[in-house]
Each structure stands twice: as C-alpha cells, then as structure tokens.
Amino acid sequence: MDEATKQVFKAKFIVLTVMLNIIILCFAMAVFILFRFAPEGTLWLVVGLLLLATGVAVSIPFRKRYLQTKAWLHEQP
Numbered sequence: 001m002d003e004a005t006k007q008v009f010k011a012k013f014i015v016l017t018v019m020l021n022i023i024i025l026c027f028a029m030a031v032f033i034l035f036r037f038a039p040e041g042t043l044w045l046v047v048g049l050l051l052l053a054t055g056v057a058v059s060i061p062f063r064k065r066y067l068q069t070k071a072w073l074h075e076q077p
Contacts, residue, residue, distance in 0.1 A: 005076055012069045019062040026055035 001009070030051035037044035 001076055009073065009076075012065075012072070016062065016066060016069060019058055019065070023055050023058050023062060026051045026058065030055065 030048045033044055033051065034048035038048055
C-alpha cells in the first residue's frame with residue numbers, strides 16, 4: 001500500500017471508530033438509564049428511548065460505510 005492509500009485508510013478507519021464508539025456509548029447509556037431511572041419518571045424513559053433511537057440511527061450509516069470501506073480495502077493491491 002502506498003502512502004496516499006494509507007492516509008485514506010487511516011481517515012476511513014478513524015471515522016468508523018468514532019461512529020462505533022458513539023453507537024456503543026448510546027446503547028450502554030440507554031440500557032443504564034432505562035434500568036436505573038426510567039421507573040422514576042417519564043423524562044428518563046424519554047431520554048433512554050432517545051438514546052436507543054440515536055444508536056440505531058447511527059448504526060445504519062455505520063454499516064453502510066463499513067461495507068464500503070471493506071470493499072475498498074479488498075480492492076487495494
């Protein structure tokens with residue numbers, strides 16, 4: 001792999017890593033909030049469900065980018 005291709009891969013990898021961290025954090029915080037605080041009030045239920053929705057919303061473009069990056073990487077010599 002030449003230097004320019006390495007830089008492109010590094011950028012793609014960083015984007016995917018940040019997206020994956022956001023997904024994991026959203027789901028983890030949602031589970032914690034739903035189990036710990038949701039029975040106490042509807043505000044926490046809304047926050048937990050909002051975090052779950054955010055995790056799902058970020059998962060869709062993550063999967064698309066992951067598959068594109070994987071295909072791009074296999075095309076590289």
